[in-house]
Amino acid sequence: MSDHEGLDLAALDRHLREAGIPRSGELRAEFISGGRSNLTFLIADDASKWVLRRPPLHGLTPSAHDMAREYRVVAALAGTAVPVARAVTMRDDDSVLGAPFQMVEYVPGRVVRYTRELEALGGPETIEACVDALIAVLADLHAVDPDAVGLGDFGKPTGYLERQVRRWGSQWSLVRRDDDPCDGDVAALHEKLAQAIPPQSRSAIVHGDYRIDNTILDADDPTRVAAVLDWEMSTLGDPLSDAALMCVYRHPTFHLVHADAAWASELIPPEDALAEKYSRAAGQSLDHWDFYMALAYFKLAIIGAGIAYRARESGATDDTDKVQQAVAPLLAAGLTQLG
Template sequence: MDDLVDRTRAVRAGEELDHDALARFLHASIAGLSGPLVIEQFPSGHSNLTYLLRVGDRELVLRRPPFGSKVKTAHDMGREHRILGRLHAIYPKAPKPLAYTDDPSILGAPFYVMERIRGLILRRSVPPGLDLSPPRARALSEALIDGLAELHALDYAAAGLGDLGKPEGYVIRQVTGWTKRYHDSQTDEIPDVDGIAAWLADRMERVSQKSGAALIHNDWKFDNLVLDPGDPTRIVGVLDWEMSTIGDPLMDLGTALSYWVEPNDTDELKMFAFGPTYLPGSLSREALTARYGEKTGRDTADVLFYFCFALFKTAVVAQQIYYRYKQGLTKDERFGMMIVGVRLLAQQAVRAAAAGRIAP
């Protein structure tokens, strides 16, 4: 099943790392390394950059902020490294961190290195040879939402993560904070973004503090989950903890639902699918919500608010990426289409709010 393991490629132009400086750091920081360093890059990734490092027979993964990043708090490598250091002990699906530095003389920015969890990562299309027949697509849907419920059941205090975030007022801070981030990186007039921001602000006080607190990932989707190539319905790793915190667990549910495109969604939205979520047999957003409620015992009556907020938040993230592209801070041509995503996501949020449901 090695042909299903996530593949790397040559490093994109403009995102190269200083090979010799990195090699010296690795050999000085990680015991037992032997052999020359080979650097490759993982595909996808619109936020922090992720590289595969081969050193002899060892495979490591390096994460660093994007070149020309404007949003420092969204790319806190030290924070992500500390989270993994505590979390891995009680949640082995989180990668084991190996080294961190904030010395800019090495790569020009803070970065950390962790173990590689080998496996299958699903992105927009289904890899050739992978059986995702309707029964398996359903099982995969169930695994995704069950994995989220499992994460939310963790005793984060026992892992020493109680100081990771402030659950009191979390929803209100998120709505106001992401609204400010949008205005800080705004390039175009998009009335739907302003409209859904106002809709959320009108309702945030009512839903705040109703769902308790949990360790939340904040980016739960297929391309952040490592699956067992022999049994793709089994999650063996969870990646990209940069936005994790202690907060309202329904925020995590809303995020997962916002990435979940259904067969009856528009063709434009399907272009922005985060994984093969609309295959025959896959659960709907409403079915995922019901299953989450059954697994956790949490009240999901306000799921529309969380769904719309997540669409808004993802639109703002896309706006921030597009801002970097427009400012010439990145040469990645993928980012030139991000403004289309901003418009579509905001439009979907406005439509869902007007219809009063998360279904298409």
């Protein structure tokens, strides 16, 4: 039984046995991903496979890595039209692994992160059908009644847009460079957003980071979503903000934030086509859409600046300049949306 940094398999094994989770043979672990977000491991014994997520070892931001929150929404959505992995166990303290963690059943399938993986799904018709399936799942999520699944208190049902504008505006001061040339555009876009906040379209469960690489596609049928992943940003909010961020991730500049990102590929329909697909799938009009898109551009710009900031702080500067270059055009796109 060998360990990875941040993962004590002997302690995890004791926890699983004490929790009454069926076990067969020695636990094994494989590191899947991590660094900018939570650490993810594939855990297996002779009979079962699970996926375990825990916060990163360094630079933890508690609000972005709430294990209990992520686990709760996955458990609540079981049995709905939204495909999720079966919840297995969770600890919201450091008594087992030295940090909170959550574990769900392993879902086999494809995770499409890069353009080459998107191309491997099939021709244009297959990719179009895959996009339609992804958008249908997002619409299904927004159609779930939070009270009916025990998530009525998962967030504040009103004031979401005001909080988003305030939150992402305040984040800039934490991630900006000294004498940052984007200061003026950040201030201008933040002011425009604050003045243009529309009435909330409605309240729904929002994913907060929805795009193709945060899902698992069926291994045999890429036009079927097997599971939605990465719920750490989920809450109760305005579903149009969720849809707009999905569209903004399609912007070519996203390649600078995540190199060769599949969702930013030209094989994916452009932003306006994605928006229309969502509107039809959800049966929801796109009122005040320019605001929602501008807010999404603003959010993604600040996220990009945050990635560059953490890279500078850690000394991992290989991609810092490239990611930093995404901030200005994203801010400019947001300003264009609001005129």
